[in-house]
Amino acid sequence: MVADGSHATGGMASRGRGRANAMQRFARRRSTIAFLMTLPLLSIIVGLVAYPAAYAIYLSTLNRRMTAFAGTLNFELLFESDTFWMVAFQSCFFAVTAVLLKASIGFWLAHMLHHIPDKGQRKWRGMLLVPWVIPPALSTLGWWWMFDPSYSSINWLLSVISVPEVPWLGHHWWARIAIIMVNVWIGAPFFMIMYLAALKSVPEQLYEAAMIDGASSFQRLRYVTLPMMANIISITVLFSLIVTFANYDIVRVLTNGGPRDLTHVFASYAFQVGILSGNIPRGAAVSLFMFPILALCAFFVLRSVTRRNKEQM
Amino acid sequence: MAEVSVRKVVKAYEGNVQAVKGIDLEIADHEFVVLVGPSGCGKSTTLRMIAGLEEITSGEIAIGGTVVNDIPPRDRDIAMVFQNYALYPHMSVYENMAFGLTLRKFPKEEIARRVNNAARILDIETLLERKPKALSGGQRQRVAMGRAIVRDPKVFLFDEPLSNLDAKLRVQMRTEIKKVHQTVRTTTVYVTHDQVEAMTLADRVVVMNHGVIEQVGPPQELYHHPKTRFVAGFIGSPAMNFFPARVENGSGALRVLLPNNIVLPVPADRTARYQGAAGREVIFGIRPEHLTEPKNLDRDNISVFEVTPEVIEPMGMETLVHFWMQGAEICARIDPTTPAEPGRPMELAADLNHMHLIDTESGRVL
Missing domain, CATH: 1.10.3720.10 (MetI-like)
Incomplete structure (x- = not known):
């Protein structure tokens, strides 16, 4: 209702417009645009670097059969x-x-x-x-x-x-x-x-x-x-x-x-x-x-x- | 300190393009000589040959009596200031200035003494610890000069050192360079394309064009007695006015016929000089300040005519009046108080005591 300007009361309409403007401003901010544009790269880094690295750390703490947590045994x-x-x-x-x-x-x-x-x-x-x-x-x-x-x-x-x-x-x-x-x-x-x-x-x-x-x-x-x-x-x-x-x-x-x-x-x-x-x-x-x-x-x-x-x- | 001799020096590049076509120049000890000319006239090449940065194709250059053709730059005992300063960006101002002395294995105290002394002359004592990045254009220029001064070389070479500065700073640094030269008195060769710089700095100006020297002389001599049309047109701002003209022997006296049927009587003391040109087409040249209101000139040897100004440029201490005559734009210099308006005819007078007649073919001033 609020979004539909013609039926809403004046005060509510302006509040709705204000929120839309804030959204637009947020979308138009340089930092937002920069984040969106680097998102593909970030997802590649997370998928191909961060996840395997974290998984390697997890793996290194398992026992040989990978059935139980072994702590720092592998390193020792x-x-x-x-x-x-x-x-x-x-x-x-x-x-x-x-x-x-x-x-x-x-x-x-x-x-x-x-x-x-x-x-x-x-x-x-x-x-x-x-x-x-x-x-x-x-x-x-x-x-x-x-x-x-x-x-x-x-x-x-x-x-x-x-x-x-x-x-x-x-x-x-x-x-x-x-x-x-x-x-x-x-x-x-x-x-x-x-x-x-x-x-x-x-x-x-x-x-x-x-x-x-x-x-x-x-x-x-x-x-x-x-x-x-x-x-x-x-x-x-x-x-x-x-x-x-x-x-x-x-x-x-x-x-x-x-x-x-x-x-x-x-x-x-x-x-x-x-x-x-x-x-x-x-x-x-x-x-x-x-x-x-x-x-x-x-x-x-x-x-x-x-x-x-x-x-x- | 030393004198520099350039004898029949030629610089040719591949394909036999000659940048410098056999020039001769003697520079005296302590002298400040400015090489000036348009781009590509060979002035920078000449300077670089003196520095040893360019090989000499033929001829001979001597510094302090020693022929240096085969001596590398570092053994010529010269210092050079470059257009873009060429400061080492990774060294502080002190290190930049001390570099040449360090390489020559001067004792530390001597280096410090010389650097501090040069810094005092150039007023950069507070900048010694900074890197070139943290300096303004003018300060960098000072450091570049400091680097030259500390070496106490036989000759200073300047390659368009002020071209990268803004107009105000350029005037300021010009004075600075002159002051430094008056203090250290080192023989200096200075290259510029700016004739104002040349006129203000030089003991003698060397005007070059197309790889040859057009004229060498003190600034005033070049201004008042140019030997060629090129020098006449190059030195002076605004430039000298040129008209096609004809010298005639009429009714017993020599006269010059200009376009628009203006007839100028040749002053009596110049009759003998111009007699040989009688009956020939010549170029008539006159500087803007000798083309002015009649009231500014003595009554002798002036010629009054009427012109219609097209553009009026008030400069403050003078006013420039531009008008057209037979397709040539002419500039006159009048008193700022004289009323002048575009389109309203006014009277101007030419001071014939300062006229120049130039041979059309050879371009030499008669």
Whole structure:
């Protein structure tokens, strides 16, 4: 009745209109619109990230048959297992070494590309991006074949220069190096393209000013290029650290954790324990270990990025 | 401090495009020289060649008697102020100013002394801890100058340093730059496209066009005795008026025929100078202030004629009168108290003591 203005009394009609206006105002508020527009993304995050994460936490508190609550038993058992500590070490070693190598090689490649005249730059950029766009499972298969003990083309090349055969996937340290090599090969182009974009955004006049101020080419790199790129470098390193730390496919295809589980990282070990050995709660507990380590990294990196942004932009 | 010599310097780019076509210029110790000209005239390229940021295609540049063609910028002992300041955004004002000295391994106390001294000259002592982001355009400009001053180089190079500032600040910083130069007396080469900046700052102005030097001289000389039509038109605001004209020998005296049948007798002291142009088409040039009410001029050598103003622009201390003559827009400068109205004919007089005749073909002032 109230909504029907023609039959309602004056006072009630205006109150009804007032409510409708308030609704309209609410719908028109920027924050409301912003919330509605981000709703699809929020639902994806809740469905694909928050729910599985919460479910993993729940799973990790169950017993092996998932019939009863087991508290922190899974974690306690993991802490007592040597294999788990080996996996933790291998994950950190793999992620840190691979990211450092990717960042350095990417930086070097970006510099090389930056100094190629624009005309020729495109084709080099395209070629150097190839490792990054091939599906990693496929390219890793290619590498696996190159590391194969009987047909290793890398060993053949080494034998040409009289270097003795290397047991690439047979010895655990060589296998770890092989995994890092493949990861670097796949991931360095990403760093290259990010750094190239960052290099292009450094104003040429800063270099000219530094040249006149007396800076050598190394000093220009140290005092102009690196500080100007610091934000991109830290964000790229953080992003890559997360992805590398959670890497699964390379280890799975190349070594499958072997020899003797010595090349497992968190993701492949969680899969091994949870799916292949059928201990889902323990597997969930393994995978949960990545989170606090990465959260800590992200916190420090993002804090320094924000601080720099405030000072410079 | 040192003198700068530019000898037969050419800058050619790919495809044989010459930006600078063999210029010669001698800059004395302590001198403030301004290179001025329209965009693309080669002035910035010349400055960058002196700085060592551009290679010299041929010719020779010497700073303080040493040929620097193959010496990198950092060893030329120069300092440069860029149009967009080029301050290092991640360094504080102090670090920005100290950077050049730190790289040259000066002792800490000496660096502090020099930076503080420069900060005092430029009145930026309170800003030393700030990052460039927290500074206004004018303050950034001061820091950029401070960075140059602390180095105590042989030569200061300025590349359009005031172009990014608003009009009021530009005038203020112009005075500031002049003051700094009077204090430190470092040889200075300054590039600008603004002829007012050139006139106010320079000991000598170098007018460039199409990669060549049109004229070099003190501001007053360029203003009163331009050597080419380009310089005559470029220096001065509002610009000099040009009319097509003809020089004739009539009834024993030399005279100039303008459109609308205006006949101007050539002043006696210029007869010999213009005699050679008799019978030829020339361009007649006269500045707005020499085209004014008859009462403002001496009676000698003036020519009075009537015009119909189209636009009147009162500027406060003067009034500009625009009118058309044979398709050319002409500007005259009159007293602000003189009544003038668009469409109402008025009398103006040309002061022939300040006229210029320009050769149509060569563009040279006769």
